[in-house]
Amino acid sequence: MSSPAATTGTTPDGEMSRGPHQKNRSGRSDRSGRRSDRSGRSLRARLFLPLITVCTAVTAANIYLAAPLLSLIAHDFGSTPSAVAWLASVAQLGYAAGLLFFAPLGDSVNRRRLVAVLALVAAAALVAGALSGGTAALAGAVLVASAATVVPQLLVPLVAERAPADRRASHVAAVIGGLFTGVVAARVVGGLIGQAYGWRVVFLGAAVLTALLGLATAYVLPAERRRREGPLFAGLAALPRVVRRSPDLWRACVRQAGMYGAWSAVWTSLALLLTGDGYDLSTAAAGLFGLFGLTASAVAPVAGGLVDRFGAAKVVRSAYLLAAVSVPLFWLGGHVMAALCAAAVLVHAALVASHVANQTLALTTTSTPATANTAYVVAGFAGGALASALAGPAFGHWGWGGVCAVAGAWLVLGWSVTVVRKR
Structure with a gap:
């Protein structure tokens, strides 16, 4: 005769399970509990893509939070906007560093726990930024917050993995759409709130949203039990090898670095043009x-x-053509508002089309999608950070024309280097 232990087992969560017809202590069947579990899983499945998209928007906004507030920050610290423009580059470099260290962990650790921890770290850094008393302290807070704001790139490989093969790019595009919505919100909503209540309130609001949505997203992620092999940051060490073995991934990295650099040069410097002598707009209007x-x-x-x-x-070819047309329009937009508006539409269309195409390629070209995605996004943000760093001094020395020259140079480099190697 079997013992009571023979009718029980261990669930994947490590809890003791009862036999199929066994009752719980209250004498009721466990069927209602199982129905409740199925209901909870169904709710998580329905919320999965929408919540990831919203979380991506909020966390992506953190990277560009300082850009529309440069004039307010400079006034608060007794400086000039061009003298604090480097804060935009700090944010992008911080994000690139966070991607380098944290995003490859998506192949080896529990993403649910990692997303929750990073969201709380980013929120704490944003609070520290709001309380900072000078540009050095603010730069440190922005660096940490941006480094922890890698949640979207932990989630994109998961979305691609769970999507049907014939709709993979469409699912990835939904998350990328959320990302760019966050970029827009950082500039528009951040500018309006900053003008009305000060830039510190913008940072505090971003901290609250980051914490809440980060924890909510961690809740809907599927449970993962991964057995890590090798060092924790093995994915980081594997990056050069993964890129070297995949020409498609290398090409996607370089072309997106050129495209993102061109966009970043004009977009992070735009507030300087709009609030300067040429247009003389307020921070909210800009x-x-x-x-x-x-x-x-x-x-x-x-x-x-x-x-x-x-x-x-x-x-990608079509996107580069659009971007190439946008650069002379941006130059003309230094004096003509209509040209500036047209250029803004074209460069965003080019950037997102290129991003969807290149990131889909990066996620499907190797057997380690999180590591490949890390290489791709790090390359893009490194290109963007370097272009932003050059755009600030270019604006100071040569005005808006210098910024447009930086953008054009990045497009030429991004395309010509890949064409030469392909041949």
């Missing part, structure tokens, strides 16, 4: 210009469908 960034959110699902139908290469 922030409203970011509404043109909604082009990216509208283009993302279209770009995803085009990639699924025609392939990544054709979409």
Whole structure:
């Protein structure tokens, strides 16, 4: 005769399970409990993509939080906007560093726990930034907050992994659309709130949203039990090898670095142009210009469908053509508002189309998607950070024309280097 232990087992969560018809201590069947578990899993499945998209928007906004507030920050610290423009580069470099160290962990550790921890760290750093008393302290807080704001890039490989093969680019595009919505919100909403209540309130509000949405997203992620092999940061050490063995991944990295650098040069410097002598707009009015960034959110699902139908290469070529047209329009926009508006629409359409195509390629070209995605996004943000760092001094020495020259140079480099190696 079997013992009572023979009718029980251990669930994947390590809890003792009862036999199929065994009752619990209250004498009731466990069927209602199982129905409740299925209901909870169903709710998580329904919330999975929408919540990830919203969380991506909020966390991505943190990287660009300082850009529309430069004039307010400079006034608060008794400086000039061009003298604190380097804060935008600090944010992008911090994000690139966070990607380098944390994003590869998506292949080896529990993403649910990692997302929750990083969201809380980013929120704490934003609070510290709001309380800072000088540019050095603010830069340190922005660096830490941006480094911890890698949640979107931990989630994109998971979205691609769970999506149907024929709709993978469309699902990735939904998350990318959320990312660019966050970029727009950082400029528009951040500019309006900053003008009304001060830049510190913007940082505090971002901290609250980051913590709440980060924890909510961690809740809906599927449970993962991974057995890590080797050092914790083995994915970081594998990055050069992964890129070297995949020409498609290398090409995606370089082309997106060129595209993102061109966009970053003009977009992070735009507040300097709009609030300067040429247009003399307020911070709030300059922030409203970011509404043109909604082009990216509208283009993302279209770009995803085009990639699924025609392939990544054709979409990237078309995106580079759009960006090339936008650069002279940006230069003309130094004096003509209509040209500036048209250029903003074109450059956002180009950036998001290129991003959807290149990131889909990066996620599907190797057997380690989180590591490949890390290489791709780090390359893009490194290109963007370097372009931003050059755009500030270029604006100080040569005005808006110098910024447009930096953007054009990045597009030429991003395309020509990959064409030469391909041949």
